[in-house]
Amino acid sequence: MIDTAITRRSLVKSAAVLAATPAPLFARSPATPAVGRYLGLTEQGVQAFKGIRYGRAERFARPVAEPWTGPRTEAQKFAPICPQRGLDGEPQSEDCLFLNVWTPEANPAAKRAVMVYFHGGAYTTGSVTDPLTHGARLAAQGDVVVVTVNHRLNALGYAWLKPFGARYADSGNLGQLDLILALQWVRDHIAAFGGDPARVMVFGQSGGGAKIATLMAMPAAKGLFHSAATMSGQQVQASGPMHAWARTQALMAALKLAPGDVEGLRTLPIERLVEGLAATDPVMGSGPAYFGPVLDMTNLPRHPFWPDAAPQSLSVPMILGNTHEETRNFLDPRGSRLKGLDWTNLAERMGREVKIDLDPQWVVDQYRAREPGWTPEQVYYAATTAGRSWPGQVIEADERAKAGAQATWVYQLERPSPVDPLRGAAHTDDIPYVFGTLDAAGSFSGTDAGAQALSKTMMGAFTGLAKTGRPGIADWANYALPARATMVFGDAVRMENDPRGWQRELWATAPYVQPGT
Known part of the structure; x- marks a missing residue:
């Protein structure tokens, strides 16, 4: 799910949560593995290499690759994350192009499948320092090499500055170009860590899934990954350049910079620039301003899934999922x-949260007619989920099916949280199942x-896709129209055709608009 008003990290991983996290999640041994110039450590029986630099970049410029050779370097702790609002408890720096590797064995002959994770x-x-996305357990239990990536x-990473001149031609997609550079690093160097560069799977949750959907339409990303999985993350359309320019101007106004003062924006102290990110979005009318991939016609020459699925990635096997x-x-x-x-008051409150323009009272009436036993709260959460981000996942899966992509699988997580009875099966709740980090903060x-x-089941499904190009669940049927076969992950795991089909049809009576675009 992509929503600029709030993110998983601002809800779950505050500085207070971090301060309360007990001692390292994984036990460390004295063993110090080495790959090339990098000295790692041992975590939970696997070898970990943290804070490996894959690139460097000046502000608003394309990234450049980090040389593989160089002086001996410790890779034993996470590097700073990209400057942002809401994560004051973590080291932040514009110098943030670092990745992390967990491997069962740094043996070039091992040729294990590689799983590259992009954060939400x-x-x-966000960042991949989140304890939920530490890769030791996934590497150990799934017998794969896990890579997690930070970027701008x-x-x-996404302010649109091209109107200021050719120097800034790539500015609207620099965050994506960082990810492409990281994937090029994986292609060139992951064999030294025991990985197979011919079996690279990208997976990501929320914004991470959206980044993957966008890469599937970027020519420079073609061939850098061989399978993909998105978890509550979709990107049907990118931001248009005119909307993106309006947002850049709003940022500059919030920073009290003249409309043409791009040099001031480029040299502004990072602390001030971060303060400006709270600017009211001129397109959506609320803050903070949205910055995401821009349809620049060069790095991103088309929308990812509009008017159809990008042809360059139809042959890439793909899992798409959402939570109930x-x-x-x-x-x-x-x-x-x-x-x-x-x-x-249900209609008015529900209407504030959905992204599809239908009469809220009419929507409530349809839900009450269909499910007369539901409470206002049940209708509220069903409607805000089905009318907000889930349609994007449906569109992506449908467009792949229409285009003849055979290797598409869809899931829905419906297991309610046993920790919080009011939570149900909510956004981000699939992350610990896939990573095996059930007890993480x-x-x-x-x-x-x-x-x-x-x-065990979900991890097996994802690692199976990485290893073989098919989920590791034998009876998971391909997604095709009109059946829309969906794997339902609950306390019981089952296949179901078109779950919530009537809600899908209801919300499809009006166009979907990608939040932020």
Whole structure:
């Protein structure tokens, strides 16, 4: 799900949560593995190399690759993350092009499948230092090499400055170009860590999934990955250049820079630039301003999934998934949005949150007619989920099916959190199942037998795709029209055709607009 108003990290991983996290999640041994110039460490029986620089970049410029050879370097701790709002407890720096590797064995002869993870945060926030996305357990239990990537975000990665001249021609997609550079690093160097550069899978949650969808339409990314999985992350359309320019101008106004003072923007202290990210978005009318991939006709010459699925990636096997009640993550059932909710105010409150322009009262009436036993709260979360981001996933899967892509699989996570009964199966809740980080800070999965069984199944599905180009679940049917076969991940795992089909049809009566675009 892509939404600029709030992200998983601002909800789950505050500085207070980090401060309360006990001692290292994974036990370390004295062993110090080495690959080339990099000295790693041992975590939970696998070899970890953290904070490997894959590139460098000046502000608003294309990244350049980091040389492979050089002086001996420790790679034993995470490097700084991209400057952003809301994560004051972590080291931040514009010098943030670093990745992390976990491998069962840094043996060039091993040729294990490689899984490269891109983090969420709506192109604006986030990082892969989140304990939920540490890769030791996935590497160990899945017998794969795991790579996680940090890159430039927000205005640093996506502000549209091309109107200021050719020097800034790539500015609207620099964050994506960082990811492409990281994938080129994987292609060139992952064999030294025991990985197979011919079997590289990208996967990402929320904004990370959207970044993958965008890469699937970027010519420079072609051939750099061989399978993909998106988890509650979709990018049907990119931002248009005129909207992107309006946002850049809004940022400059918030920073009290003259409209033409691009040099001031380029040299502004980073702390001030980050403050300006709170600017009101001139397109959506609220803040913070959205910065995401721009249809620049060079790096990104078309929308990812409009008017159809980008042909260059139809042969890439792909898993697409969402959770059953996405919006329970960021529309707090204990908060003001739900306080006093009843049938008299449901339509107005629901209408504030959806991204498809339908009469809210008509929508409520349809839900009540179809599910007369539902409470206002049940309708609220069903409608805000189905009318907000889920349609983007449906469109992507449908467009792949229409174009004849045979290797597409869709899932829905419906296992409710045993930790928080009001949470249901919410946005981000699939992350710990795939990574095996059930007990990490920020996880709502619990660690009971049901959680462990589902984690084994989902991890097997994802690692199977990385290894073979097919999910590691034998009876997971391909997604095709009109059946829309979907794997439902709950305490019981089952196949179901077109779950929530009537809601899909209801919201399809009006056009979907990608949030932020």
